[in-house]
Amino acid sequence: MLPPSDPPIPNAEGNGLPTFPAETEYALTDDVAEIRSARYQGDKLDIDPFPDIPPALLSSEHIKAYVRQTGMIHPFDDDKGRLKSASYEVNAGGRFIYWDEAGCKKSVPVAKDGTITLPANSISFVQIDITFRLPQYIAVRFNLRITHVHRGLLLGTGPLVDPGFHGTLLIPLHNLTSDEYTIRGDEGLIWMEFTKTSHPSKHGIVTNRPVAKFDPTEPRKNNQPPEYYFDRASKNRPIRSSIPGVVADANSKAQEAVDAATRAERTNKIFVGGGLLAVAGVVVGLFSFFESVKANVIAAYNLASTVSVAATQAGADAKRAQDDVKDVRAAVDAMAARAPAEELQRLRAQLEETRVEVQVLRRELDRAIARSGATKNDTGPR
Structure with a gap:
């Protein structure tokens, strides 16, 4: 396998398509991910190393292929159940930002072995622990991990990452419950899905491309009653919105x-x-x-x-x-x-x-x- 910084291999068939060495491992560092991403951008903008993958929602084996080859997200780990059949779980990372009751901005780092606490009835912002380097033909949508939804947390609107985006995300979180909400640094925050768009791109060729395995949905999650999900999320503890309490307090003050x-x-x-x-x-x-x-x-x-x-x-x-x-x-x-x-x-x-x-x-x-x-x-x- 050629080093990540090497140019594409000339096509032996002479059909004019650029040919690249197949990457068999995910990028271990951010610098390597940047080099792999640069192969398909700049003066080689919009080169698609896998033109045989149709424009559609990418399944797990195709997500792996594009991550290995283009470094479109880093870091990436599919060994701990974070990759599903058509989505990938991402943790909180970077900084946690909110404003206290006095209107003062608070910004704290998110540690993998630590926690962040969202105040009751609040809007907070948290970064995620990956960096995007999306090709011009792949878009990302994301939503809150369903466990957090079952506990009463909501995600801000507009969860679309446009093709070609480079950088990290700041996620708006709405805690509309009457209690503080704690998130661990090592637990999943959002699920992302990747869609290959209809944008026309230049075809490339990857030699000796490895066969990736599809990750199906776990059977244990099928045909479950609502109590199953509430038990996994909060041990069936009551999920109470803070809105009725706020309304009742406002009505009381209005009557006074x-x-x-x-x-x-x-x-x-x-x-x-x-x-x-x-x-x-x-x-x-x-x-x-x-x-x-x-x-x-x-x-x-x-x-x-x-x-x-x-x-x-x-x-x-x-x-x-x-x-x-x-x-x-x-x-x-x-x-x-x-x-x-x-x-x-x-x-x-x-x-x-x-x-x-x-x-x-x-x-x-x-x-x-x-x-x-x-x-x-x-x-x-x-």
Whole structure:
């Protein structure tokens, strides 16, 4: 077998197709996987070493062939039950990333002999432990390992890796249960399937190609009741969503808010009612007070001998009335935010009438005072 870095062997048949040595082992290092991938890309872009494999979902023996020959994923291990008839199991690796309740980003490494813990009712992100070097004619789809699904974990949408992708993946995980969820670094996280697309590629030839074995589905997994899968996943422990608890808590807080608003409304009505009664009492008192002011004015007209004293008293009373009107107006304005609009409008109208009447009284008082001065001049000593 030629070293991985050697160029393809010239085709002895002279049909112009590039010929490559068959790889019998998976790449042991990432550098070797990169060299094998480069054989079928760059200036030799889209060369397919196995043109006889039709465009379709790849079965296990074809997954092995492409991994060995093109290094499309690394590392790869089919000795521990990770390869099924048409899918391959992948572990968590790299970094585990999430945001805590305070909004602070947390990023921790994923160790093969360690664990990662997803908080309850959370979205977290975890890398996987393989690197992709996909040819331009192979796409990858993936989904969460069914054991995690049976425990209540969900995978974020969009699990498609496009042909030609190079790099690793960051998997979004939704823990919608009411409990923390722990994943070991050495247990499977997702299952991947590989599809050869209809993209036309250049045909290549692999010499002395080994025969790969197909990995069928294990018979023990067939025709099982639901309890079988729940027992394998969680020993039939209850799987509870955190959503009902969150909804119930939200409903409880909403009801508390409604009760608080009702109590505040009742208190406000009592306060506003009492305040309006107080203002109404002041207005009625002002009208009664204005009647006495009118009486003083009338007395000033009818009793010329005492008009000066009455007029002076009436003027002082009118000044006090104006000050009281200002105080009442300020009180009404302060209550504007909590008093009914119609009641406030009625009180404002009454206050406006009172203000006009006070102005009329002041003009009458001024005339009365002026007249009393004239009367005193007419009746005084000459």
